[in-house]
Amino acid sequence: MESYFNQDEKLLVFKVSEEIDDYKVPEIRRKADYEIQRYMPKKIIFDFNNVTFMDSAGIGLIIGRYKFANLIGATLELANLTSSIRKIFEMSGILRLVPETELI
C-alpha cells in the first residue's frame, strides 16, 4: 500500500494494492494508522483501484479507520470500488458513514 499527503487540502490518500483479507489487514492497518497519526489529515481516502480481492476483513478495516478518523475530526471516503467490493460494503451498511468518492 502506498500513500500520499496533500498539505493544502490536508488530504491523505491510501492506494491499497494488497488482497484485503485476514492475512493482509494487520499490515495495512499498521501502515494506515501510522500515516494518519503522522499527518493528522482532515480528509482520508482509501483508493481500491488496485485491489483484486476483498472479504469481510475489509469491512472491519474500514470501520476501524472510520472510528479513528472520527476521533481526530477527519472524514473518510472510498474510491474506485469494483462491483464485488461495493456489494460487500453495501451489505454491511458502512457506505452510509463512509461514502464513495471520485478519484482519478
Add this chain to the structure above:
Amino acid sequence: MNKSFDNEMKVEFVSKSSNESFARITVAAFAAQLDPTVEELSDIKTAVSEAVTNSIIHGYENKIGIVKIIAKLEGQKLIIEISDKGKGIEDVEMAKEPLYTTKPNLERSGMGFTIMESFMDSVEIESILGLGTKIKMTKTIKKPNLEEYEKDFTMVTK
C-alpha cells in the same frame, strides 16, 4: 446431468492465515471448469475465504490445526465443504445473524456468514462444540448460452 463431467478435489492445509489466498485460488481454479463468469468466480473466492478464515481464527483461535476443503462438481453445480476440528459454534442461529461476532475487539464485523449466504445458492452449517465445524455451500453456474454467443459472433464477423 452429464455424469461423465462429475469431478472432485480435496485439499488440507495448516491453519495459517497466509494459506487463505491459496485456499480460495485453488477452489476457484477447480470451479473454472464450469465456465463461470468473472463475477461468479469472485463470489466463490469470497465465500471460501470467509469459511476458511473462520476456521482459522474462530475454530482454532490461531492454534495449529488442519483445515480441510472438499469440492465437487455435479453437472453445473459446485459443492464446497470446508471443515475444521476446532472449538465449534455454541449457537449457530446467532452466528448467522448479520453483525454478530464473538471477536469485536479484533475488528471483525460479523458479516462472514451473511456474505457466504448472499454469494452462494445455499449454506449449511454443522457444528458440535469441542469437535468442530463443517460448512457446506453450493452454487449452480449458469451454462454459457451458446446460441447467444453464436449470434453475437456472426454479427461481429458479418
